[in-house]
Amino acid sequence: xxxxxxxxxxxxxxxxxxxxxxxxxxxxxxxxxxxxxxxxxxxxxxxxxxxxxxxxxxxxxxxxxxxxxxxxxxxxxxxxxxxxxxxxxxxxxxxxxxxxxxxxxxxxxxxxxxxxxxxxxxxxxxxxxxxxxxxxxxxxxxxxxxxxxxxxxxxxxxxxxxxxxxxxxxxxxxxxxxxxxxxxxxxxxxxxxxxxxxxxxxxxxxxxxxxxxxxxxxxxxxxxxxxxxxxxxxxxxxxxxxxxxxxxxxxxxxxxxxxxxxxxxxxxxxxxxxxxxxxxxxxxxxxxxxxxxxxxxxxxxxxxxxxxxxxxxxxxxxxxxxxxxxxxxxxxxxxxxxxxxxxxxxxxxxxxxxxxxxxxxxxxxxxxxxx
Numbered sequence: 399x400x401x402x403x404x405x406x407x408x409x410x411x412x413x414x415x416x417x418x419x420x421x422x423x424x425x426x427x428x429x430x431x432x433x434x435x436x437x438x439x440x441x442x443x444x445x446x447x448x449x450x451x452x453x454x455x456x457x458x459x460x461x462x463x464x465x466x467x468x469x470x471x472x473x474x475x476x477x478x479x480x481x482x483x484x485x486x487x488x489x490x491x492x493x494x495x496x497x498x499x500x501x502x503x504x505x506x507x508x509x510x511x512x513x514x515x516x517x518x519x520x521x522x523x524x525x526x527x528x529x530x531x532x533x534x535x536x537x538x539x540x541x542x543x544x545x546x547x548x549x550x551x552x553x554x555x556x557x558x559x560x561x562x563x564x565x566x567x568x569x570x571x572x573x574x575x576x577x578x579x580x581x582x583x584x585x586x587x588x589x590x591x592x593x594x595x596x597x598x599x600x601x602x603x604x605x606x607x608x609x610x611x612x613x614x615x616x617x618x619x620x621x622x623x624x625x626x627x628x629x630x631x632x633x634x635x636x637x638x639x640x641x642x643x644x645x646x647x648x649x650x651x652x653x654x655x656x657x658x659x660x661x662x663x664x665x666x667x668x669x670x671x672x673x674x675x676x677x678x679x680x681x682x683x684x685x686x687x688x689x690x691x692x693x694x695x696x697x698x699x700x701x702x703x704x705x706x707x708x709x710x711x712x713x714x715x716x717x718x719x720x721x722x723x724x725x726x727x728x729x730x731x732x733x734x735x736x737x738x739x740x741x742x743x744x745x746x747x748x749x750x751x752x753x754x755x756x757x758x759x760x761x762x763x764x765x766x767x768x769x
Contacts, residue, residue, distance in 0.1 A: 408533045411441050412763060416518075416527070416703075417542035418444035418509045419451025420471065420743050421736035423498060424750025425540045426507045427472050432758055436508040439763075443529060444511040445547075449502055450495025452546035457570050459596060461486055462493045464654075469743040471501050472751070515543075519706050525731065538731040538757045540750075541704065545697035545741070552608075552695060556673035562689045568697075573597045576690055580604070582678060584669075585694030586611040587642065588649065593694060595654055598663040604686055606678075608669045613655070614648035631739040637717035640738035642696060699737055707732070722752040730760050 413429070415422050426442050434440055448454060453468075462468065463486040470476050479500045480493045502509055514530045518539065527534040549566040557564070567589050573596040583594045586607035594605055626647045634640050649655070658664050670678035670686075677687040701709075701716075709716045709728055716734070717727040723739055726732040733753035740749030758764065 408535050409441070410524075410535045411437075411439060412536065412761065413440040413538045413540065413757065414525075414527050414534050414536040415440060415442045415540045415542060416515050417451075417544060417736070418442055418446075418449065418498075418502070418507075418511070419453075419542060419544050419736065419746070420469075421544070421740060421746035421750055422451075422540070422542035423471055423501055423507065424747045425542060425733075425735055425753050426509075426750075427501075427505055428751045428754035429758070430505060430507070432754060434758070434763070436506065441534065442507055442509045443513040443515060443527075443534075444509050445514050445543075447512045448495060449499040449509070450491070451498065452544055453494035453498075454491055455546065455568070456489075456491045458489050458491060458572065460490045460592065462488045462490050464592065465490050468494060468497075469747060471497075472747055474501050474504055515703050517703050517706060520729075537761050538733075540733045540735060540753050540757060541701070541737075542735045542746075542750075543700040543703075544736050545699055548698045548700045548702075549693075550696050550698050551693045554673050555671070556675075559675050560673050560677075560691065561675050562677075562691065564691045564693065566693045566695070567593065570692065573600050576601050579689035580677075580687065581690040581692055582606065582686070582688045583692045583694060585696070586649075586666075587694060587696060590694035591649060591655065591658075593692065594663060595658055597692070598658070598661065603663060604667065604688070605663070605665065606667045606669050610668070611666055612648040613651050615651055627739045627742075627745060630741075631718075631723045634715060634718040634723050634738035637711040637715045638713050639715040640699070640741065642741075699734075701734075704732070720752060720756050722749050724749045724753045725756055725760075731757070733757050 415425050429440055468476060476482060476497050479497045515527060517528045519526045524535045524537055525539055527536060549568045551566055570593060576597055577600045580602045581597050582604045583590055584606055586609055594603060597603055630640055671681045672679045677685055679685045707729060709726055711717060719725045719727040724733045724735050735749040735753050736746050740746050
């Protein structure tokens with residue numbers, strides 16, 4: 399198949415994978431294992447200019463060792479490509495894209511990029527995928543667009559009045575730019591703690607969140623992990639918006655957390671009620687002046703391009719089905735990987751395998767004799 403470049407030309411394939419992060423690459427790998435050929439039976443479209451998914455955009459100080467673990471993609475171990483023993487010094491934004499690029503080449507996954515998918519429409523027996531590089535007609539879709547492009551910032555009263563700087567985790571680059579400024583860090587997830595750690599070394603900070611942070615003492619066992627994923631899966635099977643896994647598991651007490659406690663920076667405050675021109679104010683009238691508000695408030699699933707298919711419920715979620723809750727109940731031609739229980743690197747791998755098998759089976763494609 400030619401690279402999709404001629405205007406309005408329609409490329410017909412059986413399946414389109416949208417996104418080439420961990421979940422998208424895993425799905426493509428398993429389709430190949432079933433005997434389906436890239437650019438013949440399916441295409442992989444990615445909006446980024448290079449391999450690496452969202453990892454390529456993470457802040458430079460986030461090293462491989464500091465991540466919440468990057469699991470191996472199927473068929474190729476991370477340590478075969480990257481020096482994991484140097485994980486404390488290798489930026490994740492370098493290591494993971496290097497790994498993904500090698501993976502794509504090793505298994506000839508033929509990712510087309512950058513291709514921006516604008517909308518997916520139902521055309522009866524087929525689905526129409528409109529992009530800035532051409533039109534695709536497919537019988538089924540594996541959507542693996544993740545969350546990085548949809549940062550969430552809650553709408554608090556006075557947010558537009560604040561004369562300081564506001565930014566989201568997605569915009570963070572380096573703690574040094576905040577030196578000499580008071581920074582309010584909002585959030586109770588792993589990223590909030592990582593950035594609080596870095597920024598509190600160079601300047602003064604205030605840490606707040608809507609829910610009180612829950613720290614988990616002791617090791618995080620596989621059993622605990624399965625229980626956490628099961629709770630998130632239960633939500634999406636009911637059509638509720640997925641909760642973060644951390645909200646279920648709690649925050650691990652790492653050496654970095656202990657060091658922060660010893661430095662006196664883990665002084666959590668409940669969420670403020672209002673943003674003022676100079677800072678924030680609580681219900682009791684107490685105020686703190688600030689120069690920066692850093693919203694570490696997470697992301698939402700990047701699914702706007704699927705809006706014409708009307709998959710969402712009144713709750714805002716999507717009813718999910720299938721063995722690992724990747725199949726959209728309203729339209730089994732569509733699988734969401736990296737959504738809900740599969741929004742982790744290990745979950746994305748398993749979801750990619752389930753989606754490949756279930757989608758090809760639903761479409762009546764089966765395993766090809768050459769597989």
